[in-house]
Every structure is written in C-alpha cells, then in structure tokens.
Amino acid sequence: MPSTPTRRQPERAMTAKTNATQPFADRLDAAAESLPGGGRPWLDRLRAEARAVYRETGLPGPKVEAWKYTNLNRLRRTGFAADAAPAAKVDTVPVGNALSIAAHQAVLVNGRFRPELSSLPEAGDGVEVMRFADALAREPSLLESRFGRIAPPAGMPLVALNTALATDGLVIRFRKGKTAEMPVHIVSIGAAAGEPVMFQPRLLVIVEEDAGGCILESHIGTGDGIYFSNGVAEIAVERGAMLRHYKLQNEHPSAFHLATAKAELAERAHYESFVLQVGGRLARNEIHAHIGGRRVECRLAGAYLLRGEQHVDNTTFIDHAAPESVSRELYKGVLDGTARGVFQGKILVRRDAQKTDGHQLNKALLLSRGAEIDSKPELEIYADDVKCSHGATAGELDDDALFYLQSRGIDEDTARGLLVDAFVGEAIEQIAHEASRTAFRQVVEGWLAEGRSKNQRDGDSEA
Amino acid sequence: MTALLDIKNLHVSVGEREILKGVDLTINPGEVHAVMGPNGTGKSTLSYVLAGREGYDITDGTITFMGQDLLALEPHERACMGIFLAFQYPVEIPGVAGTTFLKTALNALRKYRGEGELDAMQFLKHVRAKAKALDISDEMLRRPLNVGFSGGEKKRNEVLQMAVLEPKLAVLDETDSGLDIDALKVVADGVNAMRSPERSMLIITHYQRLLDYIVPDHVHVLVAGRIVASGGKELAHELEAKGYAQYADAAAA
Structure with a gap:
C-alpha cells in the first residue's frame, strides 16, 4: 500500500510549494466553494485535509510502489472540463451494458444522482438509499461518524481527490436485524461528448448489526467522449451483519476508471465482494478490507476479461487486525490482444490476529503473445498461529484440451x-x-x- | 465399393524425424481394421493425423475420406464428416460439464449435417439410454469432463461419446490401455454394439488382447513407420505367439 508521506496540516500548499503541474489541483479551491454541506466544521476540515493531501502528492506516479505497474501518464495528459454536468445528456439508462437484474435502482450520471431514472426502496424494504445532500440534512451524525473516517484521505491521493471534489453521492443503509430481500443496484453512467469530463462517485454503505443485504454496481458509459470516474466507497459491516457487494466495471473503451473501496468489518461480519472488469481503457479497482473483529469472513473474488489495449488493475489489501477470521481471494484474468493486467494482493496479519485463515490466488490466462500480466501477491505475517497461503499462475489455453x-x-x-x-x-x-x-x-x-x-x-x- | 478411407503413401514427420514412411491403408464401409505394432512405431501418429492434430508435417501422400481430401479439413470438420478418435489418454477439462460438452459437440455435428439442434430434454433422452448401457450415471455425466475419472471411467466416457456422435469411422487408439478385464468387457461391448454395415473402425493396439473382444476383419502390422504385413484376424494371434521381432528386418529394408 502507498507509503507516500502525507501531512496532516490543512492547506499546507498555501505556505509551501504548490505543485502546479499536478492535474486537477487548480480546480480544488473553486470546487470547495460549491460543495454541498459547506459550513459544517467537520466536513470543511475533512475537505481541507483532502485538498492538502492531494496537493502534496497529486496523482501517484510509477515511483510509488503501489503504482509500479499502473502508470497514470495517459490520464495525466488528458485535459478534463471543469464541470462534468453539462456533458451529461442522459434521459434513459442505456440498455445492454449494465447488469440485468431485478433490483432497487439508483442511477448516477457523471457522479450525480438522477432521481427520475431511479427506483429506490420504500420504508419496510429493510434498506434505505439517500443522496448525500439529503442525508446531511436529515441525519448529519450518520455521515459525520463515517464519511471520510473509513477511507480517510491521508496516504490515498485518489481518495483525497474524490473527497475534495465529490459533489454528490449515495448513502445506503441496511437496517438493524433486517435482511433486505431485493438487491440495490447502483448504475453509474459516464457520459461525455466532446471535451473529456471527470467525476467523483461517492458511496457510503452501512450494514447495521445483524442486517443483511446485497449491493450491485454497474459502471457503464454512453457517448463517444473520454471520461474519468474516480470513485470511492466506504463500507461498514457491523457486528453479525452480512454484505454481498458485486461490481461490474464495463466502462466505455476510452474511459478511465479508478475506484477505491474500503470496508470496515466488525465481529462476525461477513463481506463478500466480486468485481468483474471488462471495460475501460485504463482501470484500477482497489479494495481494502479491515478486519477489526473476531470471526469475520471476508471473501474477495473477481475476474478481468481484457482485449485490445486495455490496462486493468486489481489491487486488494486485507488487514487481519483481529483473531479467528477467514479471508479468501480468487481472481481470474483472461487477456487477449496487447492487454495488460495487474493483480496486487496483500494480506497483512497483525500480531494479535491469531488463528487467521487466509488464502489468496490469482490465475491469468493469456490468449495472445502480446498480452501481459503482472501479479504481485504479498503476505506479511506477525502472528505465529496462522494458516495463510497465496499463489499466482499465468498460462495459455491447454492445446490438448482444445484439440x-x-x-x-x-x-x-x-x-x-x-x-x-x-x-x-x-x-x-x-x-x-x-x-x-x-x-x-x-x-x-x-x-x-x-x-x-x-x-x-x-x-x-x-x- | 467406394472406400470410406483411403490412405496412400503417407509420410509424416515431427520436426526432423520421419515417423510414418509411406503408409497405405484402405478401409471400406463396415470393416473393422486393426493396426498393431510395437511402441514408438507410429501408431498414435496415424490416429492423430487422421483426426487433424497440429504438429505433424505431412511430407508426402494423400488421405481421402468419403471421396474428400481429408488433409485439407480442420479437425472439427473431420469430426463433423464422421471421424471419431477415441483417445488413448482422454483429456481432463475442469469447468466444462460433460453434458455441456457432449451437447455442444452433438449439436455442432447436427448443424453441419443440416439437422436441427436438440434442446436439453431431447439431448438427455438421446444420451441416457446409451449412458446406461455403459454404466455411466447422470451424476458422472454432469461432472467436469473426465476430471477425477478412473482409467476405466475415461474409456467408457470415450465410448459413450462415440455412441452419441455416431461416427462413420471410429479410430480407437490403445483403448485397452489401463483397463482391467471387467472394464475392457464393458468398453468392448459398447464398441461391438456400434458395429454396423455403415460404420468402420480402426483399432490401434499394441496387444492382441483387445482383439479377442473386438474381432477385426483385417489386421495390419505397423513397424518403424511402415505396414509390413496384412492379413485376417489370425495374424493377431500369430503376433501374440511370435512377437514383432520377425518384422524388424522387413522394416529395416
């Protein structure tokens, strides 16, 4: 994980060097004026910190260990419009690219919630979906205790960028002791025509004690323009709760998709993640799961199917900070053309996390000579009574089987x-x-x- | 009678090494031929060349199947025309259920032949009776193809595929290898049940044992890349008694 030094002092850039060459740095202050919820001290402080972190580090470069295999130069070189809203002429959800499933649906276009395209759950469904501004107005304490706490900006430049610029987002809450029957499907549509646009989808999920639910995400695009989706999801799975969290990254072939999900897993929590990446020109999905209680079960799985010149990265970090928990990871990649896949998976077992049972596996299938996979599995273990393993394979289709x-x-x-x-x-x-x-x-x-x-x-x- | 398969002066190399050095073989409809020979003599090469496997250079000769130039066809086209190779070592394919595989194969053949594709119900009906005769359960059919199967199960599964796909020429490559006597009987019964005036077979084997159960019309001896002797089924017994050494000189000639 990035070990880039960051400073806590807000607005440090005003007194130190301003890194004018960092993309998007110029728009931070302008955005600060117009974000919802301004004037709340905790939120102002958080955003100020986010701006400072981003100004300090900017987009991570190849010298940052965690970004060694995924180079953001192409993103750096692309000029993005100041405001994504005008480009978004979307009146219907484009069919065919999103997951097809019966679910409550929340639609975002260029990061902004579109109620008229959405069908949210009703009272009694065991789950609530609110847009950020509404949640801020109705239940400020709900956000104050979570937003920017599960995924703080420090050390995470892309989280910082999102936190500093996010204009909207969704809060999903599964109510205590209830199991929501129907999944919540978030459809995030990138819409660009002409000038490239960027947006910052933001998601906060709270699964209260002993609650259960399923969230699906479809990230898709429409139009022919380039867009950059920089999403952040903060997820709290409380004691005894269960969350199934499945994501489809099927962005437009010219799109940039960077996403960071951070999950806090309390005692006996069950978190199951699946990520399928098929779209985008340059994409990275990063998942950090923090196991903070005993007997947690954390399952991360995914697949990436790439062709052409796609570059797709899956980076995971499972932090076993409590004993007797189980983590499982299985990622499988298929790469054709000159596509490049990256898998980085780290399992950290802290000293107190005895009886940890962790297993991680990444397998890639290369369909062409030009395709490439970089796998970097990592185990870092400080407890002495654990069962942990990892593996990575890369191979071609079996000729015997084919014949x-x-x-x-x-x-x-x-x-x-x-x-x-x-x-x-x-x-x-x-x-x-x-x-x-x-x-x-x-x-x-x-x-x-x-x-x-x-x-x-x-x-x-x-x- | 027009030959079903006509191999003329077939020369095959793998890399620099010539394996088959001028093989001639004619099989008419309904005939069962056996090709016998010691290990490393080119028996499996012959079966792979017929099925169209890559990696074999045909340096001379022709193979005509049902009047067509077989060597110009892709492996799947040969199968669609009616060539079936029962593998010496059937391949394990994790993740592909036996039923999915067999249905895909059968429908590919039917499509090629201009017949309608079968739906899941019709397919199961077609397969079940044949599977039962070979002592293959539904559960075994659903399992990933050949994965974890015993040697006998794999060979029974090959014969089931043959029964379902109903080829015109079945090539059985060392089908008896790895089988105990009971499994051998089940497999041989399955093969014999398919003998018909329209279906020919080419049985490739090292030992005569299999030919006690699947009795051939013609036996050929392949030594060092050439057919050095041909005869009736009695030739197999002669080989069993005298061994292949008597042909070493003929092969070297």
Whole structure:
C-alpha cells in the first residue's frame, strides 16, 4: 500500500510549494466553494485535509510502489472540463451494458444522482438509499461518524481527490436485524461528448448489526467522449451483519476508471465482494478490507476479461487486525490482444490476529503473445498461529484440451470460448447470490460472443 | 465399393524425424481394421493425423475420406464428416460439464449435417439410454469432463461419446490401455454394439488382447513407420505367439 508521506496540516500548499503541474489541483479551491454541506466544521476540515493531501502528492506516479505497474501518464495528459454536468445528456439508462437484474435502482450520471431514472426502496424494504445532500440534512451524525473516517484521505491521493471534489453521492443503509430481500443496484453512467469530463462517485454503505443485504454496481458509459470516474466507497459491516457487494466495471473503451473501496468489518461480519472488469481503457479497482473483529469472513473474488489495449488493475489489501477470521481471494484474468493486467494482493496479519485463515490466488490466462500480466501477491505475517497461503499462475489455453474439443466437432472459436468460460467460471461461482451470478454470467457470455464475432470479422477480412 | 478411407503413401514427420514412411491403408464401409505394432512405431501418429492434430508435417501422400481430401479439413470438420478418435489418454477439462460438452459437440455435428439442434430434454433422452448401457450415471455425466475419472471411467466416457456422435469411422487408439478385464468387457461391448454395415473402425493396439473382444476383419502390422504385413484376424494371434521381432528386418529394408 502507498507509503507516500502525507501531512496532516490543512492547506499546507498555501505556505509551501504548490505543485502546479499536478492535474486537477487548480480546480480544488473553486470546487470547495460549491460543495454541498459547506459550513459544517467537520466536513470543511475533512475537505481541507483532502485538498492538502492531494496537493502534496497529486496523482501517484510509477515511483510509488503501489503504482509500479499502473502508470497514470495517459490520464495525466488528458485535459478534463471543469464541470462534468453539462456533458451529461442522459434521459434513459442505456440498455445492454449494465447488469440485468431485478433490483432497487439508483442511477448516477457523471457522479450525480438522477432521481427520475431511479427506483429506490420504500420504508419496510429493510434498506434505505439517500443522496448525500439529503442525508446531511436529515441525519448529519450518520455521515459525520463515517464519511471520510473509513477511507480517510491521508496516504490515498485518489481518495483525497474524490473527497475534495465529490459533489454528490449515495448513502445506503441496511437496517438493524433486517435482511433486505431485493438487491440495490447502483448504475453509474459516464457520459461525455466532446471535451473529456471527470467525476467523483461517492458511496457510503452501512450494514447495521445483524442486517443483511446485497449491493450491485454497474459502471457503464454512453457517448463517444473520454471520461474519468474516480470513485470511492466506504463500507461498514457491523457486528453479525452480512454484505454481498458485486461490481461490474464495463466502462466505455476510452474511459478511465479508478475506484477505491474500503470496508470496515466488525465481529462476525461477513463481506463478500466480486468485481468483474471488462471495460475501460485504463482501470484500477482497489479494495481494502479491515478486519477489526473476531470471526469475520471476508471473501474477495473477481475476474478481468481484457482485449485490445486495455490496462486493468486489481489491487486488494486485507488487514487481519483481529483473531479467528477467514479471508479468501480468487481472481481470474483472461487477456487477449496487447492487454495488460495487474493483480496486487496483500494480506497483512497483525500480531494479535491469531488463528487467521487466509488464502489468496490469482490465475491469468493469456490468449495472445502480446498480452501481459503482472501479479504481485504479498503476505506479511506477525502472528505465529496462522494458516495463510497465496499463489499466482499465468498460462495459455491447454492445446490438448482444445484439440480434444475440436476432435468432437466443435470449431476452434467455440472450443476456445468453452475453455475460457470454464476458466472464468471458477471465479463466477464465488458469487453466492444466484440472480447476481446469472447476471454476471451473461456479461461473460457477451464478452466471449464479442470475441467470436471479432474473430469472424478478422477471418473475413483475411479471406 | 467406394472406400470410406483411403490412405496412400503417407509420410509424416515431427520436426526432423520421419515417423510414418509411406503408409497405405484402405478401409471400406463396415470393416473393422486393426493396426498393431510395437511402441514408438507410429501408431498414435496415424490416429492423430487422421483426426487433424497440429504438429505433424505431412511430407508426402494423400488421405481421402468419403471421396474428400481429408488433409485439407480442420479437425472439427473431420469430426463433423464422421471421424471419431477415441483417445488413448482422454483429456481432463475442469469447468466444462460433460453434458455441456457432449451437447455442444452433438449439436455442432447436427448443424453441419443440416439437422436441427436438440434442446436439453431431447439431448438427455438421446444420451441416457446409451449412458446406461455403459454404466455411466447422470451424476458422472454432469461432472467436469473426465476430471477425477478412473482409467476405466475415461474409456467408457470415450465410448459413450462415440455412441452419441455416431461416427462413420471410429479410430480407437490403445483403448485397452489401463483397463482391467471387467472394464475392457464393458468398453468392448459398447464398441461391438456400434458395429454396423455403415460404420468402420480402426483399432490401434499394441496387444492382441483387445482383439479377442473386438474381432477385426483385417489386421495390419505397423513397424518403424511402415505396414509390413496384412492379413485376417489370425495374424493377431500369430503376433501374440511370435512377437514383432520377425518384422524388424522387413522394416529395416
């Protein structure tokens, strides 16, 4: 994780060097004036700190260990419009790119909540969805105790950037002791035409004691312009509570998608995360899970299916700070073209976290010679009675298996599809919620079909 | 009678090494041929070349199947035309359920032949009776293809695939290897049940034992990349008694 030094003093940049070359630094002060909730001392202080952190470090560069394999130069070079709102002419949710599932739906366009496109849960559904401004007005203490506390800006420049600029966001709360039957589906739409736009989706999830629920995220794009989504999710899973959190990153092929999720897991909490990344030009999904109580179960799984020139990064950090907890990680990647995948997974077992049971595995399948995977698994263990392991593999499709299928009449493209599907299937199987699993399977099938039709076109043009 | 398969002067190399050095073999519809020979003589090469596996250079000769140039076809096209290779070592494919695999294969064949695809119910109906005859349970069918199967289960599964896909030419590559006598009987019964005037078989084996159960019409001896002797089923017994050494000189010639 980044060890970049940061300073706590707010507005340090006013007295020290102002790093004028850092992208987006120039818009921090202007944004500060217009953000909702201004005038609340705790929120003003938090935003000031965020500005200071970002000014100090800016976008992380390749010399920062955690960003060694994912270079943000392409993002750095792109000029973004000051305000994302005018570019967002979206009257309907584009069909086909988001997960297809029956759920409460909350739609964000360029980071702003769009009530007319949403269908939120009602009282009695066991879950509430509020936009930030409303939550601030109605229950300021709810935000004050969580917002910017689970994911503080210090040491996290992208979290800082989001915190300093986020104009809107969602608060989702699962009520104590209740299990919400229907999932909440957040559809975040990036909409750009012409000038590139950037936005800062923000999410706060609170799963109260012994509550249970399921959140899905679909990150998709519309229009032909470049956009940059820099999301932050703060998640609190309280004692005995359960959260299933599934995310689809299916951004526009020219988009930048950087996202950081931080989860605080209390005693006996159960957190299950699945992330499927298929979209974007440059994407990184970072998950930090902090196990703060005994007997937590934390399952992180994911798949990344890449082609063309995509660069997609999955970075995870599981911090075992309490004993007797279990963590499981399984990520599987399929890379074609000249795509590049990055997997960084760190498991930290602190001295008091005895009886920790942690296992992590990243497996990548390279479909072309130009594709590349960088895997960096890390275990850091300070307790002496633990069971921890990690592994990473990279390989090609098995020629024997391919020939076996072909020898039974299955053409090469279909045979490859079956084998890739089987490979990815192991990760998809980790999704415990059946309807969600089906929805993600459909996305995988779509990705494979797209590859087949692409091969078909390539074949035709060769003929 | 038009030959189903006609191999003429087939020369095959792997890298610098020539494995098959001029093989001629003609199989008519309904005939069961056995190719016997010591290890490393090119028996498996012959089966892989027929099925279209990559990595074999055909340096000379022709293979005609149902009047078509077989060597011009992709492996899946050969299968669709009716060539089936029962593998010596069936491949384990994790994550692909046996039923999914077999349904995909059957429907690919049916599509190629201009027949309608079967839905899940029709497919199961088609498969169940055949599976039962080979002592293959529904549970085994649903499992990932060949994963964790015993040697006998794998070979039974090969024969099931053959029964479901109904090929015109079945090539059985060392189908008896790794089988105890009971498993061998089940497999042989399965194969014999498929013998018909329209279906030909090419049985590749090191030992005569299998040919007690699947009795061939013709036996060929392949030594050092050439067929050095051909005859009826009695040739297999002669080989069992005398061994392959008698052909070493012929092969070297």
